[in-house]
Amino acid sequence: MSNESPLIQSMRTAVAAAPADVPLRLHLAELLLGEGLGEAAVAEAAVALQHAPGDAGARALMMRAMGLPAPADGKAEAAEEPEQPAAHRPSTGFDWAAAENEVAGAVPPRFVTPTPAPGPGATAPEAPLAADGSGDPGDATAWEVDTPGSVTLADVGGMQEIKDRLEAAFLAPMRNPELGRLYGKSLRGGLLMYGPPGCGKTFIARAVAGELGASFMSVSINDVLDMWMGNSERNMHEVFETARRQAPCVLFLDEVDALGAKRSRMQHGGMRNTVNQLLTELDGVGGANEGVFVLAATNVPWDVDIALRRPGRLDRTLLVLPPDAAAREAILRYHLRDRPIESVDLGKLVKVTEDLSGADLAHVCESASERALLDSTRTGVVRMINMKDLLGAAKEVRPSTDPWFASARNVAMFANEGGMYDELLAYLKKRRKL
Structure with a gap:
């Protein structure tokens, strides 16, 4: 990165x-x-x-x-023991009543005062039920869901091949639900995007949500993973339940290799159960996922459990590569739009940044700004950012995609089971990276 x-x-x-x-x-x-x-x-x-x-x-x-907070001496269970009533506390010579009275005005009460019973003729409010029918309604605001945004694929600079593949394999069936029903196509789907880091997978996911006019919900491992047994599976279930309530909704699973890693490599039952829960939710038994479009992104697709790519789950893949010339020009123009620049030749800058990712290009613009700022500080004369600054920054920034291609090359050549990485092989041959 x-x-x-x-x-x-x-x-x-x-x-x-x-x-x-x-x-x-x-x-x-x-x-x-x-x-x-x-x-x-x-x-x-x-x-x-x-x-x-x-x-x-x-x-x-x-x-x-x-x-x-870290548990004291690794004994987290001790913190969960219920407090003993005053009558059963061990006799240590400590005046508990006096201590409680002393801090009563500074420390809020440990328990909420019960709500008074309704008066005669009043009706007690009915408690809402949770999605599973239990009395716990859950936390409706636990997961952040963005309303349909204005970002669409038209805002993604260049990358026309990726847009065409998205349109043919994913968007066209979703935009025509009546035609889909005629051919027995359900209003649901899953797509796995993979490629080097910093190339815009998250932005593409938001653009897809904008194209569909759907809500957008992004989830990563720290939203799901919990140290207590069973909580991770429950969190995973609640993520999908929230997406179902907000349908149509694009559910974006960021770094899905962490959420759905290969179970054959796992020694810990908790993580294995979390992957099993993810598979169950993706299946959406009984059409529960109707209107939920699952997009997943990963830098290491070879570490994703093969069951996730079974038909009906994340059964379509999309290789997201470093931005092409048109995309690089759009990215550079975006990051330079609010900066004081002069005589910038975007065409020349695009040529010298061929292997850089979108994140690398943003770093080039930031570094060029730092150069001009430092020079202005030293001379006492404020000056504009020029091509010398940008070319110097571009020369210093090493492509962050190189380590990824070094790893992906071996996988594409020697572990291309079922032609899974044919598209990647074609790109490597075209760029002479084999």
Whole structure:
């Protein structure tokens, strides 16, 4: 990722070479957490727990990354013990009543005062039922759902091939539900987007929601994963229930390799159960997922459980590659629109940034701004950002996609089962990266 330090990028390369090295992965997670990249730290800690479920350090790091307090001496269960009544407290010589009276004005009461019973003739409000019919209505605002936005595929610069494939394989059937019903096509679907990081998979997902006029809901591992047994599965169920209530809704599963990793590599039953729950929710027994369009994104599709790609689940794939020339021009123009620039030749800049991702291009513009700012500070004369600044920044920024292609090349050549990575192979041959 372009906003990561060179040290973290080097550590990522080392972890990719030794994925089962738990101490090395935890060191990377510590560095990410220190840089304020909490979500990335959670993802690395989760993978470490898959390799070493009983590792106390990995569990403690996961809790810190998720913003949860660490249990004292690792005994989280002790915090859940009910408080004993005053009559049954052990006699320690401590005056509990006096202490409670002393802090009564500063500390709010531990229990809410019961609501008074309704008066004569009044009707008690009926308690709402949860989706499963129980008396717990759940938290309706626990998951953030964006209303249909104005961003569409027209706002995605270039990448015409990707737009055409989205239209043919995903959008056209969804836009014509009556025609779909005529041919027995249900109003549901799943699409897996994969490719190097920073190439716009999340933005494309939002654009798809805009094309369909659907709500948008983004979910990552830290939204679902919970340290208590059974809570992760419940969270996964609640995510899909929220999407069903908001239908039509695009449910975006970010970094799905963390949420749906291969169960054959898991040693921890909790993560395995979470993947099983995800598979169950994707099936949507009884047509429950009608109007829910599931989009998933990953940088490592080879780590996604094969059952997720079964027909009826995430059965369509889309390779999202670094932006083409038209897309690079649109991205550079967007990031330079509010900055003071002069004599910028976008055509030349597009040519020298051929292998950069969208995130890399944003970093180029940021670095060029820093150069002009520093120069203005030194000379005392405010000047504009020029081509020299942009070309110098472009020369310094290394493509963040190179490590991904180094890993993907081996998978595409030697693990291309059923032609899963034919599109990637064609791109590598075209770019002479084989």
